[in-house]
Amino acid sequence: MSRAAVLEGGARWRAAASRAPGVAYLLAALLVFFALFGPRFASAPNLLNIGIQSSILLLLALPMTLIIMAEGLDLSMGAVLGLAGIVLASALVAGYGLPAALGAALAVGLVFGVANGLLVTRVGLPPFAATLGTLGAAQGGALVATGGQSVVGIGPSLPALYASSWLGIPFSIWVAVAAYGAFHVLLYHTRFGACVFAIGGNRDALALAGVRVHAYHAAIYALGGLMAGFAALLLTGRMNAGHPTAAIGMEFDAIAAVIVGGTRFERGYGGLPGTVLGVLAVGVLKNGLNVLAVPSSLQVASIGLLLIAALLVDSIRGRS
Amino acid sequence: MTAPAAWPLRMPSIGYRLLGVAALCLALALATDAFLTLPNLLNVMRQASLTFLIASGLTLVIVTAGLDLSIGANLGLSACFAAAVIQASGSVLLGAAVGLASGIVIGVMNGVMVTWLGLPPFIATFGMLWMVYGVNYWYMAGTTIYDFPQGFRNLGSGDALGVPVPVYLMAASMLVGGLFTRYTTWGHDIYAIGANREAARLSGIPIRSRLMLVYTLSGAMAGLSGIVYLARLNSAEAGMGDPLLLPAIAAVLIGGTSLFGGIGTLSGTFVGALILTLTLNGMNLLTIDTNWQPLVMGVIVLLAAWLDASTRRRAEARA
Amino acid sequence: MERAPIQEPPARAVPRVEMRGISKRFPGVRALDDVSLTVHAGEVHMLVGQNGAGKSTLIKVLCGAVHPDSGEFRIDGRPVRIESAADARRLGVAVIFQEFSLVPHLDIAQNIFLGREPGSRFPGVVDRRRMHAQARALLDALGMDLDTRLPAAELGVAQQQMVEIAKALSQNARILVMDEPTAALSDHEIDRLFARIRKLKQDGIAVIYISHRLREVFTIGDRVTVLRDGRHAATLESARTDMAGLVRLMVGREVRTHRRRFGESAGDIVLEVRDLEAENGVHGIGLHVRAGEIVGVAGLVGSGRTELARAIFGADRVLGGEVRLGGQRLPGGPAEAVARGMGLVPEDRKESGLALTRSVGDNLLVAALPRIFPNRWYRFGTAARIVADLIARLQVATPSPGRLAKFLSGGNQQKVVVGKWLGAGVHFYVFDEPTRGIDVAAKAEMFGLMETLVGDGAAVLMISSELPEVVALCDRAYVMRDRTIVGELDRRDLTEENILKLAMHHE
């Protein structure tokens, strides 16, 4: 009995390894390389740095995974994050408490997420066009509201929260870990999660099962907006200010991390662990190159190389 | 139009878009005296032509249900290479050839990644974007190359017979592109691939060589645009293509090309570029805060997408 | 219009399900025309009819997936409205669909309970332990020894079908609908399924059972309703009818199996395949087709016939062996195959046969462009002429060549897929399930077309699950099992029994 279980466990590990996206191997290679050659790369403070730096991107990449699994896309996340950050900071400046300010940021995110969801499911717009439109709206909104200025003077409560740590682990990492946990449960242990797989994998099956597909589908985008709003907490805490353009382009990084992590635009294929690997790979690469003090132009090129190499590994393994 | 000309159904709602252009023109003519002057209209045409040049290759890529995010970076690198060669050799022709070649090489690499290596176009070209920027940052090392012979600069900022030179380039590429997409079997193959890649493959269309062609064309148009922008700006720097990517995508989408593939035209993209330019031109003439620009652009993209979603079904059912 | 006889069983309790006057039109097709159906508790009601007769549509109406244009329902005598799948579920209707409705990256248990996952103490969170235990129990009852954590993507067709059945059974439905549940199953699995159905009968469940295997009408059915071209043809007690009678009702005339006039002279070998092995799993394939021949490929669903066709055509990567067309070896790849004169009519015409969002004209020309316009210059006048000619020749029912392919009926779509090869100058055709989902008339036309083709010296390889078609139409047939050819039957030996014997052989 126990022997069989062990064997089965081993088989499952092997199966997991064979399913692991190519980026897993690249990440391992990067870690080994930087640990050998990067001064103090493998020190605890530096590893924490990687965690801190990856946490905001992870908050966007988690819902992006679900959106992509559902054969969609959300280009508006970075802009919505920027706008939510402005709202959060402005609320703090106006003297509201942190919970109220966070609530406002979440509300902004939710409004945009729901708008995306409705545009995609009800109006029937292609996700790319719909979210490119809302990207413009959110970014324009943030710029118009601030005139392009930073929103400063947010008081000590948020910076203090951001700077806090527990068991030696900084706040933002705890947030990222908690978000991952929540998404893991959501995707793998709830009805909502099964619907995400089904919307991408076999939408008709879901409809025939009597599930209101549109509602769940829109909810996935709403969740994306909500998380963008929530990420404003970390971004604003990190900058001690709200800035309208601070998160521009982050959605592309999130999409790249998700795809590199093995999730595909077709048939509900993908998963969250791969996304974490994708986010970490980019984080480790940038951090390691900084620690090695590699020239910035080379860093820029390496990001492109990493993305393409990770996909190549997948493509080659897919063929054999 | 006769019946046969109607059946490659590629863009059903161009009428509405032209209506939009007319409405924009009318509104601007009423709102400002400066709009309805010949210099301003030529000015609008010049700006729209430049946007069209970048967006034209992208249109074909999107018709095949692909994407090319590297065009902005590609444009920048081509301009920088061309600039460096012109400065070093004094030969405008050589410089232009090198710029175009650089664009084509990047296009070919995109094509190889998408067809032979089977990478998803979104991320493959996004990765290419980073690599191209890396090369360009390294090559330019934070400098600007500027000051070119007047003859070369006319390519971007000059007029011929009172019409801006880029407008001729636009007209030429629209003519050639239009003939290519409409009157050659390659063009028809591209639409077939975009509409259903597997069916096209099983119909004997050589998918890989057609896609290679399209990505190469996209790279070549980015390279060409790089040269024209160089001539227009009289200078090149590494980041110059960055702000041009999203407007190019927006122009393609506003022009009615579908990201699902198989639907779209170059003339639509030109109308899209025109709508974008008119809007921005109008906002400038009315001295509206530029911070409003992203919002207005977003709304136009949404309107165009909504227009297609609501009219396409009816137009198709009528056929 | 004469009304077909409806035999009511001796007055029992109110029927479990009553459907009255159901009509449904699709663009170009009248799928259902004033159909009525009554099923009692504890009854297995068979639904038979030719392809496209409207069986699947009728049950889709019952389960809320398709909205009828008119008609009414009663369940246990009470009038009900079924607007959505959720409504149907609430009313106790469970369906096993003909097209698989599994989600590839969910595991078996998740698929079985999709949309009805057992909840835990936390709202929205699924009690996975309970879900897997229940799934286990369901699979055990069907005698299936599968890990409930396996994703559906890793299951074979038969296993998928069993999961579908488990999914329907898990709903504790009062009305269970099965649309061709045995199409992919072996005898052993069918026996278990039937045992299960008998048990359900005892529990007082109403079962509607669609099948093309007419024998099942007599083994498991109590009554049988025959649909013909979307109309109700008859409802009979199973015990009071026989196979010949059923077929007559289905076809609407005396049994007229399509008999081809077989030409004596088969020509030269057009296609020769030796030792073919492909990435998709087919292996050890050797076959040949002569000019003027229609050669069948038969086998059970999942036996690898489609894969064979794709390997020959070069659509899937070939690992070994060779394919010779007209004596020349094909280098592989559809482009080369087409250039040398081979055309494939794939089984999933919507996925890989047609561009649904393109016009009929574009679809008809897509393969022919290099031949019609050798200098690559597209002339609309020529194109229009050729398209008009093809439309007339194939009698494609379309209002204009500009009509999008997605608006055509199945039979007309199929004609377009065949038509694209006519213009391309192809002399060797592979037809994969050419009659799937097309109506009686279109089927006859399709057969006529194939005969014309071979009459003109072309050669045809035809894959079909309809054994009578194979028997009626083919000069010879190969039979496949486990992705390889297990036998060849020539004209004399070509009977349904012989095909099945080879196809089903149990070791």
Add this chain to the structure above:
Amino acid sequence: AGGGDESDAAGEGRETIAVFTKNQTNPFFEVVRTGAARGAADMGADVVQYIPTRPDNIPEQMSQIEDVVVRRPDAIVFTPVDTQAMVPGVEQVNAAGIPVVNITDPVLGGDIVSFVGCDEVTLARDTGRYVLERLGGAGNVVILEGVGGSVNSNNRVSGFMAAVEEFPDVTLLASQPGNFQRLQALQVMENLLQTYPEIDAVLAANDSMAMGAIEALEAANRPALVVGLNGTQEAIDAIKAGTLLASGDCDGFNHGCLGAMAAVRHVRNLPVPDEILIPITVVDETNYQPLDIPLEERMCPAWETFAGE
């Protein structure tokens, strides 16, 4: 001679200075970086350059700061991509006990050893005044702003405004953002030329935009006086060619030089003033010569030139 040994052996004597700049696209920062490298080399120290991979990206510069804190350079020479949003970054560096010299753009918080830069308001005002005097104190002008809302742009625009207000006969026609970018400035200028039949001078918040404006003016054949800010090589060449009237310069090379020097001096416990203001010059055809030498050949001034107590 292994690379690792070098840093160890030299580690005793040579300090490592980390230099942060905003992007690798604006030529001004290349000048700053070169100056910093030269200044450090003059004092026998090494520099490592950090530039965000995306131009002016706030979270990325924040990450680079965190990474550099791990590497522990002896000092940091810092140009914030955003004056406000980088305050927590500086505070982190403070917490790690690494001295920070702030150059070019002020960072509005944290402890810094010294600020090296110039008064941008005055820079713009003087340059504006220069062109308006050339106009004879009367005429129609437009201002090309930088990135809307950035402190940089705000300071420069308010300097221009101050100059305009000094001349009652000067009319400000429009003040439009060109995002410090040549293409945008060019297009904005083209459109402004349609709206206003008479434009006598253009005050651009940096040289790139000035050059873009010149392109537009030349294409329209509408001569006007144009000034920019930063004194880039391109501007110098344009001044020589007579297309650009003047460029307000606050020598980026010296920002780099003195920033690096101040950092090294601080590490060596030498005195460093709280603020080193680089003098402003309005560069025109009479006084461009000192700037008109290739970047590689430029030398850092002696410390005392600007920072003598």
